Amino acid sequence: MKYFRKLIGDKCYLSPISIEDAERYTEWVNDLEIGQFMLFSTAVYDIDQEREALKRIMRESTTFAIVEKDTNKAIGNCGLMGVSEVHRHAQFGIFIGEKTYWNQGIGAEATLLTLDYGFNILNLNNIALEVYAFNQRAIHCYEKVGFQLVGKRRSYIYMAGRYHDVLIYDMLAADFESPFVNKVFERSISDDAGRNKISIV
Numbered sequence: 001m002k003y004f005r006k007l008i009g010d011k012c013y014l015s016p017i018s019i020e021d022a023e024r025y026t027e028w029v030n031d032l033e034i035g036q037f038m039l040f041s042t043a044v045y046d047i048d049q050e051r052e053a054l055k056r057i058m059r060e061s062t063t064f065a066i067v068e069k070d071t072n073k074a075i076g077n078c079g080l081m082g083v084s085e086v087h088r089h090a091q092f093g094i095f096i097g098e099k100t101y102w103n104q105g106i107g108a109e110a111t112l113l114t115l116d117y118g119f120n121i122l123n124l125n126n127i128a129l130e131v132y133a134f135n136q137r138a139i140h141c142y143e144k145v146g147f148q149l150v151g152k153r154r155s156y157i158y159m160a161g162r163y164h165d166v167l168i169y170d171m172l173a174a175d176f177e178s179p180f181v182n183k184v185f186e187r188s189i190s191d192d193a194g195r196n197k198i199s200i201v
Contacts, residue, residue, distance in 0.1 A: 001018055001020055001021065001072075001074065002018070003015035003016075003018065003065060003067045003072060003074065004016055006064065006117075007064075007113040007114075007116060007117055007180050007181070008069075008113075008180060009069075009109040009110070009112070009113055009179070009180065010069075010109065011068065011069060011104070011105060011106050011109050012066050012067060012068055012069055012075075012106050012109055012110055012113075013067050013069060013113075014064035014065070014066060014067070014078070014110065014113050014114065014117070015064060015065045015067050015074075016058075016064065016065065017054060017057070017058055017063060017064065017065045017077060018065065018074065019051060019054055019055065019058075021054075021065070021074050022047055022050050022051040022054055023047055023050075024074065024097070025050050025053075025054060025097070026045055026046065026047045026050040027097075028076075028095070028097030028098075029043070029045050029050060030044065030045060031097075033099065034095065034097060034099070036159060036160075037095070037132060037135045037138065038095055041159070057079070060081075061079050061080060061081040061082075061083070062079050062080045062081075062083060062090075062117070062118075062122070063077055063078070063079030063080075063081075064077060064078055064079055064110075064113075064114065065077050066078055066094075066096065066106065066110045068101065068106065073098070075096055075097060075098035075101045075106070076094065076095050076096040076097045076098065076101075076107075076110075077094070077095065077097075078092070078093065078094035078095075078110045078111065078114045079092075079093060079094075079114065080092060080114065080117075080118050080122070080124075080127065081093060083122065083124070087126075088123060088124050088125040088126065089124060089125065089126040089127065089128065090118055090122070090124055090126075090127055090128075091127075091128055091129060091130075092111070092114060092115070092118075092127050092128065092129040093129065094107060094110060094111055094114070094138075102137070103137065107138075107141050108141045108144055108145050111141060111142070111145050112145050112179050113179070113180060115127060115145070115171065115176055116176075116178050116179055116180050116181045116182075117181065119173040119176050119178070120178050120181040120182060121181060124173065125172060125173050126170055126171070126172055126173075127170065127171050128150075128168065128169065128170035128171075129142065129147065129168075129169050129170070130153070130166050130167070130168055130169075131166065131167050131169065132157060132159070132164055132165075132166055132167075133152075133164050133165040133166065133167050134159075134164055139167065142169050143169075146171055146175055146176065147169035147170065147171050148169060148170060148171065148175075149167060149168070149169055150168050150169060150170050151167075151168035152165050152166070152167055152168065153165060153166040153167075153168070
């Protein structure tokens with residue numbers, strides 16, 4: 001499978017989604033161990049439906065495949081939905097479908113790369129997310145990268161016989177330090193300055 005390095009971290013890089021991964025995504029979205037943390041937990045997808053869902057996601061949002069660097073293997077996706085150019089805000093979402101890569105810091109790195117794209121390429125000011133209160137692994141990840149808890153939807157989703165709260169987090173551009181985009185820009189400016197420097201003897 002061919003992927004393209006749009007934003008690059010130490011453990012993973014973000015690439016445009018490949019529609020050829022539809023079968024892999026179908027496996028992920030039908031796995032309840034993964035789906036219990038996602039909105040698609042109540043849905044049943046076959047490959048054709050998942051292929052159409054991926055096409056819709058690619059049209060309607062800024063979503064990337066998360067690709068592990070050492071193996072060049074897509075292990076999930078992340079992205080920004082509901083982007084408003086007027087109000088400069090968006091909603092963030094992520095999932096790691098390959099469970100062997102859970103708890104390895106890749107989700108945090110992919111989150112930072114996506115925030116970098118949102119704040120420093122799309123010029124957003126506020127990026128928010130919603131997370132189920134029982135998803136402690138995700139909550140730890142979001143708080144680790146700097147999201148702040150700003151609200152709660154009480155008894156908002158029903159899972160495994162009872163209702164659960166949904167927590168609302170957000171981050172502002174002023175609170176974010178670029179791990180990739182600004183470094184690429186600064187390096188490019190520095191290289192250009194060096195090439196254009198005129199020596200006077």
